[in-house]
Amino acid sequence: MAEENLVCEETSESWISDNYDEDDVVAVDAGGFLNYNNETLRKDVSISRNGSIPVMGFASPVGDDAGDDCIGEMVEKETDFKPGDDYLTRLRSGCFELRLRNEAMDWIWKACAHHNFGPLCIYLSMNYLDRFLTSSELPKDKAWAVQLLAVSCLSLAAKMDETFVPLSVDLQVGDPKFVFEAKAIKRMELLVLNKLNWRMQVITPFSFIGYFLGKIRHHPSQNCIHRSSQLILNTTKEVEFLDFKASEISAAAAIALSFSGEAEAVHAEKALSSLIHVKQERVAKCLKMMGDLSDRISVGVAALAPQNRSVPVPESPIGVLEAICLSFKSDEITIGSCSSDSSADNNSNSNKRRKITLKGE
Template sequence: MAPPSFDCAALLCAEDNTSVMGFDDEVDEAMDDTQQHHHHDGSNQNHGFLGDFLMGFPLQSDECLRMLIERESYHVPKEGYLMRLQSGVLDLSVRRDAVDWIGKVHAHYSFGPLSAYLSVNYLDRFLSAYELPQGKLWMMQLLSVACLSLAAKMEETEVPLTLDLQVGESKFVFESRTIQRMELLVLSTLNWRMQAVTPFSFIDYFLQRINDGKPPPRSSICRSIGLILNTIKGVEFLEFRPSEVAAAVAISVLGETQVLDINKAVSCCLFVEKERVLRCYEQIQEMVLMSKPVKGVSASVSSVPQSPIGVLDAACLSYKSDDITVGSCANSHTTPSPKRRKLNR
């Protein structure tokens, strides 16, 4: 597929507040539809993630879980994407830089965890289906901005203008219309499947099933969020489906505070392939082991996150529902969020 034609790679944005994002009428209608998907479906996923712990909702049924697992194959990168990354056909360092930049902006605006996950999900799915021109780093930066912008529109109640979104030492700054055109290319390439099934769709179910039907404590939810976000940094977890990642994360988190029979815990996870969950669990254990501070290194040095996504894992994360924000770290201090501009201004 030929790359899109862009008028300019690096222009300052000249948008104003007379429309939502300075779109043409046709684009406005398209993005309004995206926002309707957010209000209709996004809140349900938020509530499902927190389950009984926050909203008092009953645990989703086995049938609901089965349907989600059937849908998840539509929200993962195309087959062969991981092999292309590992073989060097696609530049791993370019993807890593994109994920790092998304993490910086995500932390800057204190977006919810799902926004970070969706941003990288859109990025990987797009790259698996569309070949960007080689040697044009600005195209990857533009794609990163578009993916983060779309994820924020799907999950955040307040979304910065596209110029304000381009922080975190951006090498290029794009004008609004250029980003909007890239957003439409992403939307069409992903077949408008933006309310993706993610590990957050399953984590409360698996935590409760493995924990003998007891609602998971706040600490387990906090830890699960951190581990899920850490899985998007590298590429090794692209091998696994969201349900498999969620099951492996749940086993890993609960295994940190209680003695678990791993095989019995895996058998509690319905509708997933047990062997794949075990392989994912082993990958998570390796990731956790690698993240532990080296013996002899001072606490102040070892506690410094090694990447922007590490900042999300170490800082006080919050999971946002329609009306409630729950801090996930009891002893963390909270810094004021930068002033954001409402989307419907």
């Protein structure tokens, strides 16, 4: 039996050896693993918490100087949690990496829906995955690697955000092609933590949305905040949004949610000019990209409608963007040029489920 070693030392650059036969199981040395818990993961934040603004999740609308100061501090630090620019370049030019990301994203969305995890958990999972892949390339001959990475990123995100976290082996829902033992997942979690320098308390667009909505609408409703979360979450399905900072995505979502149609374009422009801490031209570009995404999605939704008349076709750009949350299949709505390849791979392997075991068990 071939052995597979996940090298988790902080100084190591290689996490997969070359002696794995895909027809065999993965064997991982189970000794010497470092224990950690939710509190350990949450101790990396260094932002002063003025007002009621949490670092990762939703903030209450804040308009005082303390809120502005805290937002300014978060804007200064948000790039620390952004995937590298070279990663986006690789996704744009490489079908293999784009297909892997879509495959991981597809499973993460389905698993979060199954476990009723919130939007922040999905966003954190994708952030961890993208940041990991910024500095680590998955080998093309290890079909199980992306699934192990997806499970580990979701497990870490759930520990950060969810009140109840299932056992790591129970996270693996949705008929995945590979099933991993708990110790294999924990080993991979440690590798992700090391690659990300244990910086898991991420500044996300959710960190800013209450602030920006409060600036624009003054007293946003809970429904408004909920809809904004769907807009923000949908950006994880389009790799081009990796080009934007969290604050820029949040500001664009707040404006998109507050104004629609040409008649309100003047008000939207005025609202944009009132937002400090963000570059207006960047937010405007992100806002346009949200509109372009809604146009592409609307074509897909309309194409599905004749087959299922019970599925309404959204009329507004916001409705179109939100409609994508009704489906957790990335191959139904194409994002990127390689989604069809991913779907083909999934179909050809739909009946194969390998259980990944551990040495010494």
